[in-house]
Amino acid sequence: ADLTVFVAASMGDVLGEAADVWEDKTGQHVTIAPAGSSVLARQIAAGAPADIFVSASPEWMDWLDQKGMIAPDTRRDLAANALVLIGHGSGEAGDMPTDIAALLPDDTRLAMALVDAVPAGIYGKAALAHLGQWDALAPRVAQTDNVRSALALVALGEAPLGIVYATDAASDDRVHVVAQFPEDSHPPITYPAAITADALNADAARAFLEWLASAEGQALFARYGFVPVTE
Amino acid sequence: MTLSVNIKRRLGDFALDVSFDAPDGVTVLFGRSGSGKTSVVNVVAGLLRPDEGRIALHDRVLFDAGAGVDVPVHKRRLGYVFQEARLFPHMSVRDNLLYGRKASGLKGQGDLRRVAQMLGIEGLLDRRPARLSGGEAQRVAIGRALLSEPEILLMDEPLAALDAPRKAEILPYLERLRAESGCPIIYVSHNLAEVARLATHLVVLEDGKVLKDGAVSDLLSDPSMVRVFGVRDAGSVLTAQVVDHADDGVTELKVSGGTLWLPTVPAEVGSHLRVRILAQEVLIAADRPVGLSALNVLPVTVLSMKRGDGPGVIVQLKAGDDTLLARVTRRSADALGLHEGGTCFAVLKSVAVAPADVGGGLQSG
């Protein structure tokens, strides 16, 4: 039978290509259903016909795990990402500014995903706090419902600066990376995947996950800008 | 079948409090604008709920506040010609006409063709109401009510918007209906020619109350009602029998007080008719006149004389068993030496009893 993969929207395209490759390889059809991690998690809790869940943050995977909706011992990180400060237009990457607020002209804002709700925002807030800049920047943040909207604000020039994933920054040439946040400034940005407890096709799911974690799979993630994970 | 109405209802400052019986045939509601005619009709139809009282058609109770009976409008089996046409704008004239038949589960088109012809709307059957003239719409509304074959027919000034020739075409149909259907017809009208011709029973409303009700012939020849009907329209209604149709186009009629000659009346010899004689069309002569273009002279006795507001005198005359009203000036009354109990002659031009006033035979009342 077909495999259905519920995947965090930001990973939709990588997994879309992976599914095509996998089908060519094995004849196994894989359906990719992208949406927000919170939505997907709740749907799986409500009995959604997903075989695999790929989350954009560990929290929702934990949440499902606590509910017993994850097949034991199937959870693994598929990829990692880096967090970057971006600016409108072109420019050179450099060191992380020590006073980002000073780089924001009056009456302009720093675009981020929701800082208490959406993973990219949560990581960004943690990183800024780690750098001791959060208090100064908090009143200057424009929060968006997802990280792509934050990217759009910077791309359009509505916000001069923003915080997004490295994968996002690479995708839009209207923005440039100002600096990458140090890896230790925020919790590791990983994309955990697992087979659901109700998976109809657990064996095929397991094989697909294995392949995604293999060198071939990881090379694909790398091509989309993700950081491969090595276990 | 008699319709008994006995109800009360408040409408703002206006209080309706009426009680009357409408026997078979046509009961006319008469009264000034705002006297409550439409309200009474709406109460009978079930569109206006009385505060108290009872309405019954023979033994079928339509409304009884005490017993908690209130038959819904669509089960009252009535036909209602509203004061405004109220046609269904989205249906053709034909569908408007047949609506009641379909709604009451009647088969076929009934009298559609005959009714349409009588109303002069055969050519309009496929038209929408928005494209009708005022009078055409009103005629369709009449047809719509007639074709539903109701047990009570309610007509609120149905002919007010129509011209005289059209009225003259519709009235005989209504007369036939009255004669054939045996259903009570409640008919609102300001037009005394219509009243005299159609009504068997008359209910005069004033300010929400019944001022007087009774048989048309009694009320119209009641001198005290002249105030209500107006001097110009006061008159009496007599029952006459057709005796003969003469060659020169004159019909001989017998009334209790003598013989009348009228321009040919389309009725069989032996049949009974109603004729209306307006007070102002009656002349009084001391002696039987000669050399006058009036064929009808009846010997009469003066019953009473009543002075009106103006210079006129309403003279009530007895002609056989019937009562005639005549209106003359005081000057004439004096010149002729009229006095109660005196005898004289009532002169009426034969043509003064116009065809439009010759109604079908009286069934009752």
Place this chain on the structure above:
Amino acid sequence: MTLSVNIKRRLGDFALDVSFDAPDGVTVLFGRSGSGKTSVVNVVAGLLRPDEGRIALHDRVLFDAGAGVDVPVHKRRLGYVFQEARLFPHMSVRDNLLYGRKASGLKGQGDLRRVAQMLGIEGLLDRRPARLSGGEAQRVAIGRALLSEPEILLMDEPLAALDAPRKAEILPYLERLRAESGCPIIYVSHNLAEVARLATHLVVLEDGKVLKDGAVSDLLSDPSMVRVFGVRDAGSVLTAQVVDHADDGVTELKVSGGTLWLPTVPAEVGSHLRVRILAQEVLIAADRPVGLSALNVLPVTVLSMKRGDGPGVIVQLKAGDDTLLARVTRRSADALGLHEGGTCFAVLKSVAVAPADVGGGLQSG
């Protein structure tokens, strides 16, 4: 100020093609239901656009297809009483009445009190239209049009829904209006008593065309028009002058053919009046009659005799300069030996010229 109408317009199968002049005073549009009366009025109002033609009020062109002139409705300065009341449901009666004044920038309430009183709606001023009776609504609509002080007044069967006493109260007001305003009034009516009383000019429509138009007195005494007006309503209109008010409540009037005595007429000595004499209220006598309750006898000459459909004969009589119509049976005509050119006497009951038929003085026509 004369209103000239000369237009064509198609409405489905119906073709309107009329041309007439309406002088100062009242021009009545007369015709059967569906003959195009409302359409003509709508064209004058600007609510129905003619396909071709021209409409002008004196030198003010309202519409001219050729010149591309089409004055918008609200600039035509007219008052229109519609066949249905069309009151504004969200305004009180008072606001309805004053709407036209506000819209045309007129100051104050104008004749509000007088008009409301005349129409018997003083007590309804704070009511909403939904709570009015049919006749009450129509009266408010009349008031609304009158109070806007229009330059042309269009009235489509304004009195059809009203009772006779109410009509009798409104008609004198309209007469005064006609006398005072000097604006053309276009008046649709089926009621010949109204026509005779109000109209100076008459336009008879048949199937969208003008069958005949002219002065009322000419048309009503034209034997060939009896077919149109109906036998019962045919008659002539005479101009009379008040000579004296006698003590016993009789007014003496001079007409060209002699003297008439009428129940007191509320008009000053010396003023001119219009009186209507129905054909069927005229008796013909070979010799001057005696001992009869009819005060009015005029010596006349027979102008023409016209047989109708029935057994009646329409006799056209010359009384002085005026023409009278009389309707007698063939039998009577023969008995009296009537022939063209012969002389005889026209007898009319004084009361036959009813108060409702006595109109204000003629201005013109």
Place this chain on the structure above:
Amino acid sequence: MDYLGQEAWQAVALSLKVAFWATVLSLPLGIVTAYALARGRFVGRQILNGLVLVPLIMPPVVTGYLLLLTFGRQGPVGGLLYDWFGVTLAFRWTGAALAAAIMAFPLMVRAIRLAIEAVDPKLEDAAATLGASRLRVFCTVTLPLIAPGIIAGAVMAFAKAVGEFGATITFVSNIPGQTQTIPSAIYAFLQVPGGENAALTLVVISITLALGAVALSEWLARRVAHRISGK
């Protein structure tokens, strides 16, 4: 438009199907509700009135969650539906239709209600005097007279159903070929780098579709109005 790919075209077809059935199936209930609100005199009328508006007031995502909680396989209604009839709504196109119908319901009801309130009760009275029962009066007089309002309501509902996103993706997820409607597909394209063009194309397609429906309905409404006025 090859770059749209098969999945996008599936989304277009699915959106049409979903919007059509959402509109058609909710119409009878919409008419009944509108009639009850316009003419009914029952306790709870105000409550019903408010209830109908709720989907308009709540963020669509919340509506979607409530649907998931109620009609999901684990939900009270969804469970019964499955046990008794074997019907599943969650994660099916039928569920998408349900979500769209609920979101569109307030619009439909209000349009129809306004039309009903504009019908002159005197005409209904006239029909009753001719022997027509309340139901017959409704079917033969009220219904034809409110046809323009029904058409207007249906168009609003259809347009809304084509555009509905939040409730749909939350209730039935975003499974290509099964529950991925045009808006979900647009969302998926917008979440991944470089998807803007495809998203834009889909936006244009959905506007075209809905405008087609609007034009059709206007034409229908004109014909109906024409028939009613007889002009």
Place this chain on the structure above:
Amino acid sequence: MDYLGQEAWQAVALSLKVAFWATVLSLPLGIVTAYALARGRFVGRQILNGLVLVPLIMPPVVTGYLLLLTFGRQGPVGGLLYDWFGVTLAFRWTGAALAAAIMAFPLMVRAIRLAIEAVDPKLEDAAATLGASRLRVFCTVTLPLIAPGIIAGAVMAFAKAVGEFGATITFVSNIPGQTQTIPSAIYAFLQVPGGENAALTLVVISITLALGAVALSEWLARRVAHRISGK
């Protein structure tokens, strides 16, 4: 409800402000548009008709994005507004009101249009014969007669404005106290595990608010209808 915190209450106050102004300010344009669509005979009527419906059809996020492109500081209109009047919409509550107004516009226009179409032109003709210009006829006859439709349209718009989320957050982001409306707050709560209770409380509050508005409007509408019918 202490756990809601000050920010949530700010969101409630802001939502009311945004919905109120969105409704009030768009009403005149809504009436004019509805009148043009109902009675106008101009080329482009069909196009205007479709245009008005567009916000209903497009996913809200797309509408928000287009607003950003147009009314952002860098956008053609937004730039002019800023240069000429010093007005900024992006990241301001005024922008939220604009987004809400645009999303609610189709509902408002349709309700008012239906009401206008139900007005008997014969009454307008009657007013014209009494000397009233077209504008005066509209103000004194049409407008009072469509008052119930206007109220209905305003309520729909208000309810929609209270619930609008996608376009708002995309256009003006989520800045607590400035642009964070109730739906944004609800969304944020729903994104994190365990946020359901807070979200639910806000849902209840927003429904209560909107139903209050509905009740008020129904009462108003009844009074108006009462005045019109004079019953």
